[in-house]
Amino acid sequence: MTDQIIRELFDxxxxxxxxxxxxxxxxxxxxxxKGQDAILEKIGEESAEVLLAAKNDDxxxxxxxxxDLxxxxxxxxxxxxxxxxxxEAELHDRR
Ligand SMILES: N=c1c2ncn([C@@H]3O[C@H](COP(=O)(O)OP(=O)(O)OP(=O)(O)O)[C@@H](O)[C@H]3O)c2ncn1[C@@H]1O[C@H](COP(=O)(O)O)[C@@H](O)[C@H]1O
Structure with missing residues (x-):
């Protein structure tokens, strides 16, 4: 299920x-x-939002x-x- 939705989203x-x-x-x-920086900035922002949400126990x-992240x-x-x-290959190699 999780695999499938991520594959669908990536497609x-x-x-x-x-x-x-x-x-x-x-x-x-x-x-x-801005090129790739636009994506990297969003990753930074969304990471911070995850941290904030976790700190708020939300x-x-x-x-x-x-x-989003x-x-x-x-x-x-x-x-x-x-x-x-x-x-996927990287994650499998760690199992
Ligand atoms: N999964 C996403 C997805 N997650 C986040 N976002 C966008 O990423 C931005 C997040 O930036 P911000 O946090 O600054 O925006 P925000 O208004 O505060 O939004 P939230 O924090 O409330 O999410 C928003 O504009 C979201 O719409 C996404 N945009 C698109 N998708 C997927 O991509 C597909 C294609 O989308 P389009 O490319 O727009 O056709 C969609 O059908 C979705 O499945």
Missing amino acids: VIEDRKVNEPEGSYTASLLTHE RDAVAHESA VYHLLVLLADMDMDLTDL
């Missing part, structure tokens, strides 16, 4: 990268004038901000022409 992100549809937040990040907010990490992988299998 959408890759589609946005190729097709750059109007109004796509993902496409706007991937084509941002489980709903931790879930919400973690989803995972999404932006996947955008970074796509930006770097990496595949989800790169991440």
Whole structure:
């Protein structure tokens, strides 16, 4: 289930990268004038929001901000022409 939704999300992100549809937040990040820094800034922001939510013991907010963080990490992988299998391989190697 978790595997599947992450794969689905990554496929959408890759589609946005190729097709750059109007109004796509993902496409706007991937084509941002700041380049990769735009994505890295979001990862920094979302990480801080996860920390804040955890410090406030707010489980709903931790879930919400973690989803934002995972999404932006996947955008970074796509930006770097990496595949989800790169991440999966790394996680498997640690088992
Ligand atoms: N999973 C996400 C996703 N998570 C976060 N975001 C965006 O990331 C931004 C987060 O930045 P901020 O925290 O500054 O924004 P915010 O308004 O405070 O939002 P929240 O903290 O309340 O999330 C918001 O604009 C969110 O809309 C996402 N945008 C898109 N997706 C997925 O990507 C798909 C394609 O989206 P488009 O590229 O827009 O078509 C969507 O169908 C979703 O499945």
